[in-house]
Amino acid sequence: MNQPTLYQRWQRLSAAVLRVFHVYAGWLVSISWKRFVVYAIALMIGVNILQDLPPFTWRISSTITPDEVFEPAEPEPPAPPAPSAEARRAAKPLLKSDKPIHYEITIDENGVKVQPRKAKSGASAPDAAASSAESADDDNTEVDPDLPSISIKLPKEAKSAEVKRAIEEAKSGIEQALEAAAEAAKTSAHEAAVEARRAAREAQRQPRRHTTVVHLGDFLVKLAFFFALGSALIKVTYKGRLQAEVKAAQATETAEAESLKRQVVEARMAAMQAQVEPHFLFNTLASIDHLIETDPPRASQMQKNLIALLRASMPTMREANASGVRDLGRELAVIKPYLEILKVRMEERLMTSIDVPEGLLSAEFPPMMMQSLVENAIKHGLEPKAEGGMLTVKAEINHGKLAVTVADTGLGFGRAATGGTGVGLANIRERLMLLYGAKASVTVSENQPSGTKVTITVPYRSRGHDSDDKQGASI
Template sequence: MPTSRWQRIKTTSVRGFHAYANWLVGISWLRFAVLSLLLLILSGVLQNLPPFSWSYTRVVHLPAETIEVPVPPLPPLPPPGPTASDPIGPRPATGASAPGSDGQPVIDIKLPPGASEAVREAVDEARRTIEAAVQEARQEAEAARREAQQQAKEARREAKRAAQEARRQVLREEVQLGESLPQLAFFWIVASLVIKITYRKQIQAEAQAAQAVETAEAESLKRQVVEARMAAMQAQVEPHFLFNTLASIDHLIEVDPQRASQMQKNLIALLRASMPTMRETGAEGSRPRDLGRELAVIRPYLEILKVRMEERLTTEIDVPDGLLSAEFPAMMVQTLVENAIKHGLEPKPEGGKLSLKAEVVHGKLTVTVADTGLGFGRAATAGTGVGLANIRERLQLLHGPKASLTITENPGGGTRVTLAVPYKPLEGA
């Protein structure tokens, strides 16, 4: 058979097997039991209908040596000499206790004393006659024995031929074409039962694997969407901040050149630190970063705002040097600081204080951003909460239940936002 034709047959068979297995898995056990019962009934009905009711004769010939034939035993030899029913039994001769030298029995007839010679001769004649009769009887018995043996052999041969003929008659039987239909139906049901059980497990395993892959892909896609949202939000915030900062620098150049120069230096530091952050966040998603790089963006940002807000803004950053190398998601602290300034301190006429603190609590890196502004959701510039929602979603995707975002009221007035993530020093930081 050509290879291409064999491949087509193989492919068709495999496709048919999978289609049948999927159909078996798709039906319920009750339906499977009902269909199995109907198949057994149908096989029993078809067994008696043409063409399954047609039959043919099958004859099996066995070799003769394989046939065991019971053979009657040979008749035993008659005992030597006269039997107990003989009128004259064997008698040992006078002075002798054994048969004669020729193996024949000795006939002993005792005569009374004084018997005549004629009587003795008559007795001897009678003895000889008896011995001759006994010898003749033995010869006849031997001939009868030989004849019986010959007849027994003939009977054995006849019995063997009869047994062979009878054996041939037994193995000559009629075979119906559909007599194996019930057995085939039962075998089909058992095979289908095995396929239904094993194939269901295989499909479940494949479904679980596919679901795991789909979940992983969905999580990755979701993470990318969240990071894209953060990058888009950052792109929206940066132009406003840059325009305001540049306008402030332009104004200070005329009024206070020294402050304008300081603001320009802070803006350069901010752009130098934030531009790589924005590119990495948009391109690599959840690439791990350290807390020190986040502070490198926040410090010049706050310095610029302090120049713009003057004495209305005071800041305090309390981050130990040992935590600067700790892994921390990008742009989260920056978003919290921007919200505190925009919705808490700027709307307040007298301004206030912004505090940033980092510490390790119960194995988690905790970063707290607190302000003494108007309070959460009380300012007229309160946003829609998209930034905080994005932070929560990113934390869930990155660390699951191990990370948290908590918003509470600051004891001195304003809002306190706490971020907690598993503490892990970043390698190579």
């Protein structure tokens, strides 16, 4: 029951092959092209050596005995039959030579002599024929010892008829001698051929050693060539894949880091907001309680502004975490009741001016940034100043970007006893960098005739907003 199935075995094998492929492809990518060429050449040389070694090539030796030879023995050729006398007369000359053969016949008182003569090297064929009529002592001819000669002695009283008969007998004897020499030559040639055939058959009957070579490695060279070619393709394609994976991992890591930074900044802003709002809420409630006894109408108005402020600011953090931006009208819906409450507390010491065109209320703007700038301007600029001053909120389009400015005529940046540490502005800069990169900026400058002016510039984008947003912006 615990044995793996065929499908599981196939999966394990596929996973192992895939791991080996990735390891080999990674090694190919890690080496240079020069080393790859050396590797391919070494591979081809190694395969050429390997194909001649076992188990790709081996030799099989065997001994063949005479019993295993089934070749039929060739019959010996029969001896040529002796020709008849008539055939011999009709036949062509039995003795052939590349040189002319001449016989010299000499008749004198001693008898008849028939001697073969051969011409000297300097004598031509006509000269040799003429010399046959001369005597045997001529300097141009000499006796040929290889041919037979005949000598016939005549009686002293011999007649011419007898001499002719003797010459005929000499001619017949010469022909018989030539035929005998030819027959002897044929017989010796036949015997030599028979002896050669007999020796060949004896050699075939001897045991012979036979070696068979079996080649199974002929395909290795082609396989190595295609393997090297495939490795080159893997090196080219897999490198691009690795680079893409590295870039994707870097992009993911960067996105995660930016997301983490954004969450940290949002957490800082939420913590700062959580620290500011309770103090403001407690102070506002205390002011309402005091005005209820001294000036109930103003207390009622302050209570309405507080309700509007809470209604507009409660969903701020939730929407900021979801989308990262809100429209400018929602931010003004928080700023306006906040300033009205502060006017009740500071009375004639605080004057406000909001200059935001109606067409810019739908523009995108990061949440809580404007509120943070307004709180800093009042807390560190206008509230410490005895006579107070003017707070101005302005929005305009500058070079295709939305510029929101919060200016005050207070003591100036860093001059109040309650001067901040600049953490709020640092958080704003960090949030703008995460949201817009280099397309957004924060500028802090001196305001005229006194105070501080802070401008936030972001890319201009319009957002659609519903009637509730408009209503909130008009409160």
